[in-house]
Amino acid sequence: MLKLVIANKLYSSWSLRPWLVLSAFNIPFEEVLIPLRTPESRGLVLEYSPSGKVPALIDGDVDGDVTVWESLAIIEYLAEKFPELAIWPRDVKARAHARSISNEMHAGFQAIRQGCPMHLGARFATPPLTEAMRACIDRIEDIWSEARNRFAGSQPFLYGAFSAADAMYAPVVTRFDTYQIPVREATRAYMDAVLAHPAFEAWRAAALVEPWRIPEYSDGHTPVESFI
Numbered sequence: 001m002l003k004l005v006i007a008n009k010l011y012s013s014w015s016l017r018p019w020l021v022l023s024a025f026n027i028p029f030e031e032v033l034i035p036l037r038t039p040e041s042r043g044l045v046l047e048y049s050p051s052g053k054v055p056a057l058i059d060g061d062v063d064g065d066v067t068v069w070e071s072l073a074i075i076e077y078l079a080e081k082f083p084e085l086a087i088w089p090r091d092v093k094a095r096a097h098a099r100s101i102s103n104e105m106h107a108g109f110q111a112i113r114q115g116c117p118m119h120l121g122a123r124f125a126t127p128p129l130t131e132a133m134r135a136c137i138d139r140i141e142d143i144w145s146e147a148r149n150r151f152a153g154s155q156p157f158l159y160g161a162f163s164a165a166d167a168m169y170a171p172v173v174t175r176f177d178t179y180q181i182p183v184r185e186a187t188r189a190y191m192d193a194v195l196a197h198p199a200f201e202a203w204r205a206a207a208l209v210e211p212w213r214i215p216e217y218s219d220g221h222t223p224v225e226s227f228i
């Protein structure tokens, strides 16, 4: 059995990514949720993850267990373990593009990640957008537009059907939505498809009934609507 160790669904953007892949592709797994920022959090996470961060995946089907940490490494592990599933697009050009943009996400866009933390419990007024934030937003919109124009056909996701790349960008979709970032019409249509995916809806529904609140995640932001 696979075990995915995650943190709060309301806030943990890195946890959301592999969780979406597992759920969207109907891969059975057990979930272990360790709430962030409690006195026990670090010790509990270290029981599973050598980096002290989540997500981590433990594959109990392999003799002696396999542990994988880092969201993108987990997704790659799943793609390798389940080659019959199109976790990455099947077409070589689409797959190369999907891997490139997923790595770009994993390694970058710090300004938008820091300025607009994932928070599924509220909608906030758009914060003042710095030049660095605007550059991230523009680049992300260009990436989505290029992927969709080249590879999506008439289907709603980046490469047509839902793939690892959509999972990697799902927390960005929520940030654009939560902070009401002004976006192009085509960007909004893509965001709506991700937000309506049954796997994302299941994550969000679970997030909204969590008992934990971490005020730092909304520090400096003005709520205009609350969902919790």
Ligand SMILES: N[C@@H](CCC(=O)N[C@@H](CS)C(=O)NCC(=O)O)C(=O)O
Binding pocket: 007, 011, 012, 013, 014, 015, 036, 052, 053, 054, 055, 069, 070, 071, 072, 106
């Ligand atoms: N690069 C890592 C980032 C993991 C990460 O920062 N996880 C956060 C939760 S979203 C965490 O575990 N924070 C706990 C801490 O920093 O103590 C990945 O892709 O998985």
